[in-house]
Amino acid sequence: MIMQINNLRSLTIAVCFIPLLWVVFDIAFDNLGSNQMQALHIRLGDWALRFLWITLAITPVQTVTKWRGMTEYRQLFGLYAFFYASLHVLVYLAVDQVFAWRIIGIDILESSYIWFGLIAYIIVFSLGITSSKASKKLLGKSWKKLHRFIYIAAGAAMIHYFWQLKGNLAEPLFYLLLIFMLLGFRAVIWFKNKQLSQMMIPKGRASTDTESD
Amino acid sequence: MIIKTIKNIPGSEITDPLVFQQRRTLIKAMAAMMLTGTSIRTGWADSSKPIWSAVPKSRLSAHELVVTPADATENYNNYYEFAFNKEDPRSLAQSLRVDPWSVEIGGEVEKPGTYQLEDILSQHPLQEYIYRFRCVEAWSMVVPWVGFSLGDLLKTAKPLSSAKFVKLTSVHQPDSMPKQRNNGMLDWPYVEGLRIDEAMHPLTILAAGMYGNILPKQNGAPLRLVVPWKYGFKSIKAVVKIELLKRPPISSWNKFAPNEYGFYANVNPDVPHPRWSQNSERLLGSGFFTPRRQTELFNGYGEQVAHLYRDMDLRHFF
Numbered sequence: 001m002i003m004q005i006n007n008l009r010s011l012t013i014a015v016c017f018i019p020l021l022w023v024v025f026d027i028a029f030d031n032l033g034s035n036q037m038q039a040l041h042i043r044l045g046d047w048a049l050r051f052l053w054i055t056l057a058i059t060p061v062q063t064v065t066k067w068r069g070m071t072e073y074r075q076l077f078g079l080y081a082f083f084y085a086s087l088h089v090l091v092y093l094a095v096d097q098v099f100a101w102r103i104i105g106i107d108i109l110e111s112s113y114i115w116f117g118l119i120a121y122i123i124v125f126s127l128g129i130t131s132s133k134a135s136k137k138l139l140g141k142s143w144k145k146l147h148r149f150i151y152i153a154a155g156a157a158m159i160h161y162f163w164q165l166k167g168n169l170a171e172p173l174f175y176l177l178l179i180f181m182l183l184g185f186r187a188v189i190w191f192k193n194k195q196l197s198q199m200m201i202p203k204g205r206a207s208t209d210t211e212s213d
Numbered sequence: 214m215i216i217k218t219i220k221n222i223p224g225s226e227i228t229d230p231l232v233f234q235q236r237r238t239l240i241k242a243m244a245a246m247m248l249t250g251t252s253i254r255t256g257w258a259d260s261s262k263p264i265w266s267a268v269p270k271s272r273l274s275a276h277e278l279v280v281t282p283a284d285a286t287e288n289y290n291n292y293y294e295f296a297f298n299k300e301d302p303r304s305l306a307q308s309l310r311v312d313p314w315s316v317e318i319g320g321e322v323e324k325p326g327t328y329q330l331e332d333i334l335s336q337h338p339l340q341e342y343i344y345r346f347r348c349v350e351a352w353s354m355v356v357p358w359v360g361f362s363l364g365d366l367l368k369t370a371k372p373l374s375s376a377k378f379v380k381l382t383s384v385h386q387p388d389s390m391p392k393q394r395n396n397g398m399l400d401w402p403y404v405e406g407l408r409i410d411e412a413m414h415p416l417t418i419l420a421a422g423m424y425g426n427i428l429p430k431q432n433g434a435p436l437r438l439v440v441p442w443k444y445g446f447k448s449i450k451a452v453v454k455i456e457l458l459k460r461p462p463i464s465s466w467n468k469f470a471p472n473e474y475g476f477y478a479n480v481n482p483d484v485p486h487p488r489w490s491q492n493s494e495r496l497l498g499s500g501f502f503t504p505r506r507q508t509e510l511f512n513g514y515g516e517q518v519a520h521l522y523r524d525m526d527l528r529h530f531f
């Protein structure tokens with residue numbers, strides 16, 4: 001059983017590198033089209049977003065399947081979101097803008113879509129560097145509070161996506177629908193739990209109970 | 214201020230053998246396509262037999278610029294009648310019917326009329342214009358267009374003094390244009406507009422070709438506008454109608470998102486798009502680790518066109 005899970009974990013780690021290999025492959029074979037730089041931003045940005053969404057899908061999947069072993073996968077996928085987002089930003093700074101800081105400064109200042117990308121990245125970065133078990137212990141209660149910022153990161157990433165759009169609405173609408181479902185699931189569970197706890201707690205105490213998750 | 218102009222010889226005075234040759238090559242190319250049954254696709258996009266490689270270079274052509282590889286220009290097209298991405302128009306546009314083609318000129322003119330494309334091309338000697346092309350999406354190219362002055366064409370219809378604006382309309386061919394068929398995004402057909410002095414400016418051309426060859430369909434065949442100091446969406450493709458008007462027409466993008474796309478749409482690094490910066494641009498064909506290009510006011514054509522906007526607040530009239 002342990003062996004199996006470890007195998008699955010290694011397999012997941014390897015599979016999550018495929019999008020990167022695919023990008024490297026397309027660079028090597030000049031497969032990125034006429035605007036290679038934009039293609040690169042889109043590819044890496046899309047994968048950062050997809051991993052963020054997968055990370056947010058773990059809790060609902062865990063609730064439905066009642067499989068408890070998924071928490072470490074949530075961490076894993078979150079780290080991949082962090083990884084692809086970092087590549088996305090690094091490509092922007094180093095490959096696209098080649099560290100021309102004056103132009104980068106103006107570009108960021110004048111492009112509101114990048115502001116939302118930055119908000120998302122700052123959050124994903126903070127969560128990435130505090131994702132270890134050690135940080136979880138160290139931060140105690142505030143760890144959970146900090147890691148709830150992932151919802152804000154998801155919202156900011158969604159706005160970033162819509163805001164840089166030049167035409168095609170279909171894809172971002174698809175991701176918007178997904179995130180609505182993922183967050184909607186949580187809302188339903190939260191609401192149900194609240195109702196349940198109110199039913200179980202004697203009337204007088206209900207108002208003092210603020211611990212709802 | 215230096216205003217570069219070409220000395221135009223009235224069309225009626227010349228008997229340039231080149232004109233006849235050009236006309237004959239075009240007709241021959243079309244005839245060959247029909248006879249041999251080559252699909253229009255190959256006839257219209259085959260760059261292996263450049264038919265206009267010998268046309269004279271316009272004096273307005275920027276010879277010092279490095280031309281973007283044709284491959285990049287032909288595979289990266291904003292052509293919303295076909296698709297909202299930039300890769301699909303290349304194949305989808307091949308179903309566009311461009312032969313026969315005529316252009317209607319009307320409105321505030323003495324001599325309104327409908328002109329066959331062959332007649333227009335035979336009356337207006339073609340030249341090569343190497344221009345910068347800057348898209349509102351912050352990418353750019355350098356394209357060697359083959360075309361002629363729009364002003365020259367307008368003069369043949371004798372504009373009235375009441376003509377203050379020019380409205381250009383694209384073809385409406387819903388059976389070959391998927392987004393026209395399902396009413397995608399914009400109000401079709403596509404409409405663009407210029408002030409009369411912008412339309413008459415020698416830099417403003419109608420192009421029938423690029424890279425020495427017939428314009429590929431995805432790039433606006435058989436006849437498109439090119440206004441090099443304005444964002445690319447002003448340079449309307451597949452033009453079928455030109456009207457001279459008293460009042461400014463409402464252009465398609467301006468109607469769709471008036472706060473994002475203005476009537477003037479002059480390239481201006483100091484006026485950001487509401488969602489992104491216009492300060493720099495990605496020159497297509499430049500590789501990785503090449504910094505973006507600093508965008509120039511009027512796309513670098515300020516010397517020739519800045520006087521048109523002398524007393525205007527360019528932030529307001531964006």
Ligand code: HEM
Binds near residue numbers: 120
């Ligand atoms: C967690 C953080 C981020 C995520 C999830 C993310 C995701 C995305 C997505 C999904 C796209 C659109 C791809 C498409 O059109 O299919 C995109 C585009 C882009 N992003 Fe991000 N992004 C993030 C942060 C950033 C940051 C911090 C920057 C800049 C410093 C940035 C710069 C860009 C650029 C330049 C584009 C391309 C715009 C264009 O097409 O011209 N992103 N990003």
